Amino acid sequence: MKITVAGVQKEVADGLTVAQLVIDENVETPQYVTVTINDEFVESGAFESTVLHDGDSVEFLYFMGGGQYGINE
Amino acid sequence: MALTNEQIERYSRHIILKEVGAKGQKKLLNAKVLIIGAGGLGAPAALYLAAAGVGTIGIADADEVDLSNLQRQVIHATADIGKPKVESARESMEAINPDVKVVTYHEFITSENILDIIKDYDFILDGTDNFPAKFLINDACVMAKKPFSHAGIIRFKGQLMTYVPGEGPCYRCVFKEPPPKDAVPTCKQAGVIGAMGGVIGSLQAMEAVKYIIGQGKLLTGSLLTYDALNMDFRKITLPHDTSKCPVCGSNPTITKLIDYEQAECEGTGL
Numbered sequence: 001m002k003i004t005v006a007g008v009q010k011e012v013a014d015g016l017t018v019a020q021l022v023i024d025e026n027v028e029t030p031q032y033v034t035v036t037i038n039d040e041f042v043e044s045g046a047f048e049s050t051v052l053h054d055g056d057s058v059e060f061l062y063f064m065g066g067g068q069y070g071i072n073e
Numbered sequence: 074m075a076l077t078n079e080q081i082e083r084y085s086r087h088i089i090l091k092e093v094g095a096k097g098q099k100k101l102l103n104a105k106v107l108i109i110g111a112g113g114l115g116a117p118a119a120l121y122l123a124a125a126g127v128g129t130i131g132i133a134d135a136d137e138v139d140l141s142n143l144q145r146q147v148i149h150a151t152a153d154i155g156k157p158k159v160e161s162a163r164e165s166m167e168a169i170n171p172d173v174k175v176v177t178y179h180e181f182i183t184s185e186n187i188l189d190i191i192k193d194y195d196f197i198l199d200g201t202d203n204f205p206a207k208f209l210i211n212d213a214c215v216m217a218k219k220p221f222s223h224a225g226i227i228r229f230k231g232q233l234m235t236y237v238p239g240e241g242p243c244y245r246c247v248f249k250e251p252p253p254k255d256a257v258p259t260c261k262q263a264g265v266i267g268a269m270g271g272v273i274g275s276l277q278a279m280e281a282v283k284y285i286i287g288q289g290k291l292l293t294g295s296l297l298t299y300d301a302l303n304m305d306f307r308k309i310t311l312p313h314d315t316s317k318c319p320v321c322g323s324n325p326t327i328t329k330l331i332d333y334e335q336a337e338c339e340g341t342g343l
Contacts, residue, residue, distance in 0.1 A: 006307070007307055028257075028258075029252070029256065029257045031256075032252045032256060032257055034247055034248060036309075036310075036311075036312060039310045039311075039312055040312050041312050041314070044249070059309050061247055061248075061296060061309065061311075062232075062257075063204065063225070063248060063252055063257045064224075064225025064226065064227050064230070064231070064232050065201075065202040065203060065204070065207075065225050065226070065227060065257075065258075065259045065260055
């Protein structure tokens, strides 16, 4: 089946889960990534149980720090 | 209040824009923007907002200028090393534009002081690089009904989103709580290309200006991501389920500000 991951179309195996996709895509901090499928959040505890479907569009949203290191540190 | 001849000349490239005009320029001169963090993001944002004639610019930062800051924090100069960042930033902004009143906060933002600091401002820029501060700014802005720009940068990547009360998701809709200390890399550990602060901090300034003049579409309900190595900008739609968010949702469970990791920070001397 074909899915879109971060805007790029890919051919993946039927039945692929979000948990497996996170591994396949080498997500740097998999336990802290936020995932959306077709502009809906996937609950963080539901990566294993969420199966992707043909045509799904998946986005990974990452924690990112910023300019100034020091406030409240 | 009418613009002076000098102001008409200084802001002529703004005034000629149909989206700004004399009316928009007056809005900028009457606006109050708070920048939290005078670092990689806050430095370019402060310079552009001062140049744009934002009448009052608040700048909050507890740190002093360090040699390692100067690779990206373009508001500070070599001669400023050791000086409070807010003082160095104030001098640079005042040198650019005497129209601007700069208010400095040489202190850490905490659950105790943040609501009092943000209350007088129209728009807030989050230029911090730690998650306790990012969640604190988000929660405080949601509770005080203040619009703000969130941003993050690391390595060759950056991202930003804008929160406007009632018009889309907040930071906590996307990220439930701060990751544990050192669970995700920081700029200090992983590095950041200097110009990334320039790109993303300038985009934050752009959002502030658009909000003030009331023109265009803000990054509400979307996260703009920038990958410099691939020169790829993407706008990712953010879901907004008002029933679920613990702070901006219809049944909030977080109703008091939280100082994350405060216990760990005590006595570390950082």
